[in-house]
Amino acid sequence: MSSNAAPLEEADTHHLTSPEGDDTCQFLSFVVDGRPYGVRIQDVREIRQWMRTTSLPNQPPHNLGVLNLRGSIVSIQDLRIRLGAPAPAPDDTNVIVIVQTDGRRVGLLVDAVSDILTLQRADIQPVPPNRGGGDERAMLTSIIMSGEVMVGIVDLDRVMDPGLSE
Amino acid sequence: MDQDEDYKDLFFTECDELLAELQDHLTLMSSGEHGRDIVDATFRAVHSVKGGAAAFGLDALTGFAHRFEAVMDACRAGRLDVDDTTLPILFRASDMMQELVEHSRSDAPLRDDVLQQITRSLDGLVGMDPEPSAVVAADTTGQTPPAAGGEPIVVTFRPEPNFLASAHDPLRMLRGASRIGLMEVRVTGDLPPLEDLDPMVCPWTWHLTFALAEPSVLRDFFSIYDLSARIDGVPTADAPATLPLRTSQASEGPRVPTTGGGTGGGYVKSLRVPLDRIDRLVNLVGEIVITQAAVAQVLSQPRHGVEDTLAHSIEALSRQVREMQDSVMAIRAQPIKSAFSRMPRIVRDLSATLKREVRIEVSGEETEVDTSVIEELIEPLTHMIRNAMDHGIEPPDERLAAGKARDGLLRLTAQHRGERVLITLEDDGRGLNRDKIVDVALQRGLIPSADGLTAEDIDNLIFLPGFSTASEVSNVSGRGVGMDVVRRKIQALGGRCLIHSTPGQGTRFQVALPLTLAVLEGMIVEVGQERYVVPLSTVIEAVQLRDGNVERLHNGQILVARRGEYLPVYSLADLFGSREQTSARGEMAIVVDTETDGQIALFVDALIGQRQVVLKGLEENYRAIAGVSGATILGDGRVALILDIPSLIERRKLMFKHQSKHRQETA
Numbered sequence: 028m029s030s031n032a033a034p035l036e037e038a039d040t041h042h043l044t045s046p047e048g049d050d051t052c053q054f055l056s057f058v059v060d061g062r063p064y065g066v067r068i069q070d071v072r073e074i075r076q077w078m079r080t081t082s083l084p085n086q087p088p089h090n091l092g093v094l095n096l097r098g099s100i101v102s103i104q105d106l107r108i109r110l111g112a113p114a115p116a117p118d119d120t121n122v123i124v125i126v127q128t129d130g131r132r133v134g135l136l137v138d139a140v141s142d143i144l145t146l147q148r149a150d151i152q153p154v155p156p157n158r159g160g161g162d163e164r165a166m167l168t169s170i171i172m173s174g175e176v177m178v179g180i181v182d183l184d185r186v187m188d189p190g191l192s193e
Numbered sequence: 194m195d196q197d198e199d200y201k202d203l204f205f206t207e208c209d210e211l212l213a214e215l216q217d218h219l220t221l222m223s224s225g226e227h228g229r230d231i232v233d234a235t236f237r238a239v240h241s242v243k244g245g246a247a248a249f250g251l252d253a254l255t256g257f258a259h260r261f262e263a264v265m266d267a268c269r270a271g272r273l274d275v276d277d278t279t280l281p282i283l284f285r286a287s288d289m290m291q292e293l294v295e296h297s298r299s300d301a302p303l304r305d306d307v308l309q310q311i312t313r314s315l316d317g318l319v320g321m322d323p324e325p326s327a328v329v330a331a332d333t334t335g336q337t338p339p340a341a342g343g344e345p346i347v348v349t350f351r352p353e354p355n356f357l358a359s360a361h362d363p364l365r366m367l368r369g370a371s372r373i374g375l376m377e378v379r380v381t382g383d384l385p386p387l388e389d390l391d392p393m394v395c396p397w398t399w400h401l402t403f404a405l406a407e408p409s410v411l412r413d414f415f416s417i418y419d420l421s422a423r424i425d426g427v428p429t430a431d432a433p434a435t436l437p438l439r440t441s442q443a444s445e446g447p448r449v450p451t452t453g454g455g456t457g458g459g460y461v462k463s464l465r466v467p468l469d470r471i472d473r474l475v476n477l478v479g480e481i482v483i484t485q486a487a488v489a490q491v492l493s494q495p496r497h498g499v500e501d502t503l504a505h506s507i508e509a510l511s512r513q514v515r516e517m518q519d520s521v522m523a524i525r526a527q528p529i530k531s532a533f534s535r536m537p538r539i540v541r542d543l544s545a546t547l548k549r550e551v552r553i554e555v556s557g558e559e560t561e562v563d564t565s566v567i568e569e570l571i572e573p574l575t576h577m578i579r580n581a582m583d584h585g586i587e588p589p590d591e592r593l594a595a596g597k598a599r600d601g602l603l604r605l606t607a608q609h610r611g612e613r614v615l616i617t618l619e620d621d622g623r624g625l626n627r628d629k630i631v632d633v634a635l636q637r638g639l640i641p642s643a644d645g646l647t648a649e650d651i652d653n654l655i656f657l658p659g660f661s662t663a664s665e666v667s668n669v670s671g672r673g674v675g676m677d678v679v680r681r682k683i684q685a686l687g688g689r690c691l692i693h694s695t696p697g698q699g700t701r702f703q704v705a706l707p708l709t710l711a712v713l714e715g716m717i718v719e720v721g722q723e724r725y726v727v728p729l730s731t732v733i734e735a736v737q738l739r740d741g742n743v744e745r746l747h748n749g750q751i752l753v754a755r756r757g758e759y760l761p762v763y764s765l766a767d768l769f770g771s772r773e774q775t776s777a778r779g780e781m782a783i784v785v786d787t788e789t790d791g792q793i794a795l796f797v798d799a800l801i802g803q804r805q806v807v808l809k810g811l812e813e814n815y816r817a818i819a820g821v822s823g824a825t826i827l828g829d830g831r832v833a834l835i836l837d838i839p840s841l842i843e844r845r846k847l848m849f850k851h852q853s854k855h856r857q858e859t860a
Binding site for chain 1: 480483723768769809810811813814815818819820821824826830831832833834841844
């Protein structure tokens with residue numbers, strides 16, 4: 028199981044944050060239901076293959092339960108549900124991106140990891156207001172243009188928020 | 194500045210212990226024990242604080258402790274009776290000493306007027322002339338000790354070869370000496386030629402002249418160096434004011450409070466270990482437990498070539514690991530006494546404020562609990578006592594009118610019950626006023642109506658946030674913090690609160706807490722595809738379900754007969770709000786004692802076995818979840834949840850109530 032895990036050492040992420048000066052940012056992009064999304068690379072701790080989780084009682088559907096990540100217990104969120112995409116039962120082809128903000132770790136279930144994008148800060152745009160004001164917009168902080176492709180940057184603070192307080 | 198600061202920290206830690214001890218002894222005295230050993234122990238505690246304070250040049254503290262000590266000395270010599278006039282002063286002096294320690298440690302505010310007043314009271318007891326000036330010389334780093342003295346004393350200080358190796362430092366010695374009246378220093382001795390020089394041996398001899406130094410202060414000061422230097426010239430002990438050498442006492446570390454009686458005798462040698470190191474060890478042992486479980490799992494699978502011997506050694510390994518774990522946990526275990534011993538004092542103070550006459554009986558103080566639990570316990574315990582005295586125990590007149598003894602009785606006990614410690618606080622007061630509780634709860638909108646509430650339900654209303662029955666806000670327990678705070682705190686520790694009240698006869702609060710917050714003795718069960726841990730202490734037995742002993746009611750409820758008694762059977766899928774992995778086949782159930790709802794049965798598919806599991810919180814990366822007290826990692830690396838069945842059932846009941854109410858409303 029660990030053969031599929033690809034931990035990014037912290038030194039590496041530091042190196043990746045600004046290899047070409049302060050005006051660039053790097054993102055890890057991944058695919059959810061055919062559409063590219065991304066997170067800031069310095070928030071990514073590890074990428075691993077889907078494995079069966081232990082489900083928790085009385086949780087919203089996007090909580091897939093918890094995993095043992097080298098001795099600490101990390102909850103897994105189904106990013107597909109959070110972004111409003113269809114979410115069939117996860118299998119071996121799915122990938123978990125472990126992210127960390129504010130010292131807390133959470134795993135995000137996505138369809139596949141695609142690339143590391145290096146962009147100028149100027150390429151980062153705000154999310155245009157949405158007619159419906161739907162959930163998808165609320166889960167993004169910004170959008171970026173990578174070549175011809177638009178990538179939505181996931182708002183980790185919103186994703187980490189367990190939501191549905193008891 | 195330098196490591197003096199470290200020593201100072203150590204001294205303050207020691208002060209905390211000494212002051213707690215002092216408080217204990219005073220409480221014992223106030224309950225009528227005037228034994229010589231207790232008075233002696235009290236004297237020793239004050240004296241040790243004084244000795245340390247003098248070494249660090251804390252003049253205000255030294256001066257005050259000196260006066261306190263003089264009074265205790267008089268008590269010891271029989272010149273002063275320990276009675277109702279002396280005791281209140283001694284109690285106040287002990288508080289003042291605490292305040293002075295805090296002041297020296299963190300510059301906490303110091304009430305100078307109170308200090309002087311208490312100093313005068315102390316001096317008055319032994320007929321000394323009040324000398325407030327010496328006491329008020331608080332923060333001046335003056336050289337003159339407040340102690341009275343006589344002729345200059347010359348002390349010869351000749352370090353032994355092990356002086357430096359014993360971590361002593363001549364500079365620190367001199368610095369300390371300068372604070373207790375050192376006037377003049379002369380050094381003799383020659384440095385050997387470089388090729389013969391042993392850097393670890395100190396070749397010099399110091400001749401120290403002290404003026405105005407009190408012999409006992411000098412003795413205390415130099416007693417530290419007893420084993421690593423030859424010291425001549427310190428005045429020998431004069432008659433009763435002497436002390437045995439303190440080397441094994443205060444100067445070397447704290448002592449674990451002795452189990453059993455609080456006579457203050459019998460010092461136990463102990464080791465001071467920083468808590469973080471112990472925690473690291475605890476974590477490490479946790480890892481070993483996990484690894485060992487992994488090995489055991491591999492071996493449990495039938496396979497060729499697994500030798501018997503290997504199985505044996507694994508067996509031994511598990512035993513050793515288990516022992517190691519136990520002993521590591523034991524380092525952290527402490528008698529609950531350190532929390533309980535504060536309570537008589539609180540009762541005493543509150544009796545005066547609330548105009549109640551209350552006696553407290555404490556038992557089971559030797560019950561050992563994890564340090565972290567003890568620390569967290571003091572606050573809720575204090576609040577429970579306040580509550581009992583404010584709302585439970587009646588004023589003396591009312592008690593007499595009700596045909597009770599004039600003074601109320603509080604009984605505080607601790608005992609081990611399985612993997613938990615059970616703390617009980619009973620009073621013989623008026624009991625809970627249920628009508629009033631209902632009124633208040635309705636008035637504050639805490640409950641929609643009182644219909645269908647049992648007496649027990651009503652009693653439990655006092656644990657709701659925002660509940661306080663004191664119609665006038667008293668300055669004791671009606672300050673907006675109520676029993677809800679107590680319950681929250683206890684629940685945060687993984688415990689639960691029970692309340693039992695009989696009108697006119699009293700109220701009993703019970704708090705059940707885990708002994709430790711780090712490991713748990715668990716029964717591992719399999720339900721569907723998942724494995725769960727149920728705390729072993731709550732599991733009563735397992736029952737096979739057959740057509741003969743299972744009843745299915747029309748409302749869907751399932752009952753199981755067990756020795757002529759019917760228990761409700763719950764399914765985990767139901768308690769968890771579904772998920773197909775958690776549905777059991779329904780052939781077997783375990784009987785669990787919920788404490789609040791009696792015994793219930795829970796469907797399981799298999800019992801895997803009992804095991805000690807290392808608790809991991811879900812809060813670290815996620816948040817706490819009702820019904821799950823934590824999680825652990827099994828041998829195969831998967832996470833297993835630790836079920837908190839009482840709270841799962843509580844939740845289920847709430848949801849059920851909500852649904853049936855909803856159904857009534859829509860009908």
